[in-house]
Amino acid sequence: MNHYAAPLRDIRFALFDVLDVESLYARLGLDAAQRDVLDAVLDEGARFTETVLAPLYQSGDAEGCHFDPDTGAVTAPKGFKRAYEQYVDAGWAGITAPEAYGGQGLPDSLGIALKEMIDAANLSWGNYPLLSHGATEALRHHGEDWQREVFLRPIVEGRWTGTMCLTEPHCGSDLGLLRTRAEPQPDGSYAITGTKIFITGGEHDFTDNIVHLVLARLPDAPAGTKGISLFIVPKMKVAKDGSVGERNAVRCGSIEHKMGIHASATCVMNFDGARGWLIGQPNKGLNAMFTMMNTARLAVGVQGLGLIDRAFQNALRYARERLQMRALSGAKFPDLPADPIIVHPDVRRMLLTCKALGEGGRLLAYHAGTLVDVIEHGTDADERRRADELLSFLTPIVKACLTEWSVECTYHALQVFGGHGYVREWGMEQLARDARITTIYEGTTGIQALDLLGRKILQQQGAGMRQFLSMIEGFCREQQHNPALAEFILPLAEKAREWGELTLHIGKRASADADEIGAAAVDYLFYSGYVALAYWWARAVAGAEAGNAGDAFKLAKRETARFYFQRILPRTLAHAAAIRAGKDSLLGIPAEAFDA
């Protein structure tokens, strides 16, 4: 049996001791976010995810979703709908949404902590409400007044859910290829026709209505990404006065049979002249969709975080109980027939990798959440702009690194179980299968890397990166005489320096040959992720030393930081070497000679 206990202690450490969100919320005027409220939300979130969602994790995987080809109806596994009702009744759906639309207006960083618990407890279930959050953001920022009035409240209250319909059979990463058409109608609406595939939560039995946000082309649209518009297409037609009418011409054609997340419905959606409404400007759909995609990218990064934590918890428990062989230096538990496997260095390597990437990753992701708080609630325009710059730089790192690390860590955790990890009973193979999709949807790792290096660094002159580097430099300066931090500060400062140098190196090469960007991108992304995590691990040690946590907690943070600096951070050496190798080692073989 796979178990989940919300890591409340480390969540609180990250939020309160390292990120000091209490001061931030006070500064942003978030008066409702007092410590007692935050604690109550976290405690209740832990209870809900541990007792309602986690017990459905393995049963949902075994049962999967059901599709009725006659009606196009999709039914989630047993217990999922009831769990959603409990989620809505408890007010979780709109916890961070604006009060004006029925939300509770609590900070997004708190929402990210809750989301981590949801994803760790039940990744598939968490996918149903996930895109509602993105739809809320897209409507808030780009919708017309009547669209906000009519669609936002039911989504925020959880009575309707949202989807994001981008992908088509021939078009995934390259949205410029999409073909779905939107014909203007005399009443100002549009008739949407086309097929979207892989649509998460495209159909389900949780709510009466589902609001699809669909990318499509107007008849006179220019080719490529400059000719894409965004439309809102509800499953049940909705009039401008909010009244719900008949069924719209959108139907689920089938659901996918997948490697993992069996309980999350992945739908082929057929739009057959469905009635929709334009959101934002014609041909500017990608701008509006980016609002949604950025929210969703952070959210998928948090999925990776949840999976790492759950995999680690289960592996740790097993490593303490499973008895095999003796420690090489002699029995550590002589009264037992063999030592628990946690004594073996290689098992510790796997456990510590999960712990270091998970706990460090929590700070990386929650910090991104605090930037959303500033953007949403800050009153100083310059501060909001800077937060936006930094967040857009960090988003591909959070998305791609946390998900890639979740693939790595769920495999380590499975390995800790030996053969028992490979069989279904313990749920470790499910975690590994479920993790795999996170590096693919919401833009693959390769696409995130191009976004980071191509757009955020080279096109935007690295404004967000410069901010992050100056955060590192400021911290190193502040802590330079702190003996407790000495072993971390020098290597961190050195890595920050090398990061800047590598960036300039790629920039120079890229100005002569754009293929150098693609050749360096993924290594650069990982390099960035590992340096960012080194910063957060150094901050974690400082936070633990300064706080009033017990000695065991301080020791665990310090030793994990040491492990990180000595055994994970050196991965940057390989990435830097690959970056310096340039494009030739990748592009030397002509495509037709690969199998020569």
Ligand SMILES: Cc1cc2nc3c(=O)[nH]c(=O)nc-3n(C[C@H](O)[C@H](O)[C@H](O)COP(=O)(O)OP(=O)(O)OC[C@H]3O[C@@H](n4cnc5c(N)ncnc54)[C@H](O)[C@@H]3O)c2cc1C
């Ligand atoms: C379970 C599941 C749920 C999903 N949910 C949704 C959803 O709700 N809504 C939605 O719209 N879509 C959804 N998707 C689709 C998902 O976002 C796409 O699968 C993903 O964006 C990749 O597109 P693709 O599959 O067409 O791969 P392709 O774009 O064909 O890419 C194939 C490979 O080529 C690489 N590649 C492509 N171009 C480049 C480049 N320029 N440089 C470097 N590498 C490149 C990619 O990284 C990838 O490794 C979902 C997919 C799955 C499997």
